[in-house]
Amino acid sequence: MDKLIADLKVQIIAQLNLQDTKPEDIADDQPLFVEGLGLDSIDALELIVLLQQQYKIKLSNAEDGPKVFKSVKTIAEYITAHRTQNQK
Amino acid sequence: MKTEIYIKASCIICNNAVYKNGQVVFENPEPGIARFLLSVYRHLQTDYPKFYKMDNLSKIGWLANEILLKDSFVKENNTAEETGVVLWNANSSLDTDIKYFASTKEMASPALFVYTLPNIVIGEICIRHQFKGENAFLISADFDARLMKDYVSNLINNNILQSCICGWVDMLGETGKAVLFLIEKNKTNHSLPFTTENINKIYQISNG
Numbered sequence: 001m002d003k004l005i006a007d008l009k010v011q012i013i014a015q016l017n018l019q020d021t022k023p024e025d026i027a028d029d030q031p032l033f034v035e036g037l038g039l040d041s042i043d044a045l046e047l048i049v050l051l052q053q054q055y056k057i058k059l060s061n062a063e064d065g066p067k068v069f070k071s072v073k074t075i076a077e078y079i080t081a082h083r084t085q086n087q088k
Numbered sequence: 089m090k091t092e093i094y095i096k097a098s099c100i101i102c103n104n105a106v107y108k109n110g111q112v113v114f115e116n117p118e119p120g121i122a123r124f125l126l127s128v129y130r131h132l133q134t135d136y137p138k139f140y141k142m143d144n145l146s147k148i149g150w151l152a153n154e155i156l157l158k159d160s161f162v163k164e165n166n167t168a169e170e171t172g173v174v175l176w177n178a179n180s181s182l183d184t185d186i187k188y189f190a191s192t193k194e195m196a197s198p199a200l201f202v203y204t205l206p207n208i209v210i211g212e213i214c215i216r217h218q219f220k221g222e223n224a225f226l227i228s229a230d231f232d233a234r235l236m237k238d239y240v241s242n243l244i245n246n247n248i249l250q251s252c253i254c255g256w257v258d259m260l261g262e263t264g265k266a267v268l269f270l271i272e273k274n275k276t277n278h279s280l281p282f283t284t285e286n287i288n289k290i291y292q293i294s295n296g
Contacts, residue, residue, distance in 0.1 A: 017140040017199075038137070045198035053195055 004076045012072070015050045016043050028073040033066075044069060051075075057082045093244050094279035095286055096272045097160035098255075099152045101128065102265040102294045108155055109278070110293060121262050125151060136216070143184040143203035144264060146212045149175065149257040152266035153213045156253065160270055163217075170250040172221035173210045174240055177258035180227050181206045209257055221249050231256045231267070233287040240271055241282065256291070267294050 009023035016039065030036045033044070047069055051057045057079060059065060068078045100107040104124055106114040116127045125147045129139050132154055142150060184203040191197040202208065207225035214223065222243055228235070236254055243249045255268040269290070271282055280286045 018137070019140045020137060042141075042198050042202055049195050049198065 001076055001080065004079060005072055008072050008076055008079075011050055011054055012047070015046050026072060029071045032069055032071060036071075047075070051079070055079050055083070091245055091273055092275065093241055093282040094272055094275050095269050095282050095290070096274075096276060096279045097156055097270040098290045099156035099268045100266065100290075100294045101148055101152045101155075102267075103296065106131075106151075106155060107293055108158075110290065113155065121148075121259075121264050125264075138212075141199060142212060143181075143187075143200070143208075143259075145177075145181060145183055145206065145257065145259040146203060146209040148259060148264045148266045149209035149268075150212050150216065152255075152257065152268045153216075153253060156268045156270050157217070161251075165274070166251045166272075168218050168220045170221050170248075171217075171219045172243060172249040172252045173213055173219060173223045174226075174236070174243070174252060174254040175206075175210060175224075175257050176226050176228055176231065176236065177206060177256060178227065178229055179258055179260040181208070183259045183261065213253065219253075221252075231291055233284045233291065237282060237284050237287060244271070244273060256294075265294055267291050 005028055006023065009026050012018070012026070013021055013023065018037070021037070026037065033039045044065060048059050048065075051059060059068065068074055098107075098109055104115060104117055105112055106128055114128060114131050116124055118124060118127060121144055125144065128151050129147070132151070134154065139147065139150065181204050184200055188197065188200040188204050191200055206227070207223070210223045210225055213219065240252050240254050243252060251270070251272045253268060253270055255266070257266045257268070258264065267290070269287065272279070
């Protein structure tokens with residue numbers, strides 16, 4: 001999980017063009033939207049693209065978005081759960 | 089009734105240089121338009137993370153506007169509802185349209201898609217400064233000083249605007265140009281009459 005979280009931080013910075021942010025600036029459970037990193041709705045779409053491109057995971061239910069994209073940790077948990085499901 | 093209208097300030101970004109009121113204020117010979125625009129942003133020492141997400145058309149327009157307004161625009165003298173933005177260019181949002189089209193071959197990029205309209209640069213400027221006045225983005229093959237003068241003068245003479253940011257903001261590939269004017273009713277020591285001749289004289293700086 002730690003490796004996945006570290007990878008995600010690098011990928012999020014690249015995908016969202018957060019050029020003044022370093023991976024160590026993002027806490028694992030820091031809120032990504034509004035407060036915290038201050039991401040917006042377009043960033044949310046870019047995170048969905050990131051999940052599909054990098055991890056071949058589609059967000060099946062849009063209503064899950066706020067829960068899944070709450071923090072880097074919740075994204076990592078979602079990826080881990082769905083990777084396991086895909087492998088079954 | 090016709091009102092006296094003045095060019096209070098101008099800003100030009102082109103050919104790896106930035107001019108404020110005709111004087112060079114920043115230069116960077118580093119090749120690549122994206123790197124040059126980033127160097128201008130860093131030179132401004134402004135903290136505005138959304139800059140990084142803009143397309144190159146919005147970046148050059150946003151930067152030119154920041155430099156245009158700095159030390160020239162007095163917010164207290166201008167209401168948000170009576171400050172407008174009117175811009176022109178030749179290539180619309182084609183620079184980003186091409187990049188977006190390329191992205192659709194794999195996975196369409198939402199971040200690129202939102203910049204596939206030229207007037208988004210006006211939105212970026214208005215969000216930054218909370219301007220709520222009349223705005224328009226027009227496309228024409230070449231810069232037309234008379235058209236700009238007539239269009240903006242009409243807005244001011246009819247009391248639709250008290251002040252207007254107007255000019256040319258264009259981007260295609262590695263070639264970008266912004267020539268912005270701050271137009272106001274109030275005369276100041278350094279302001280010039282808003283005439284076709286004065287507009288063309290300032291615009292000529294961008295042609296080298």
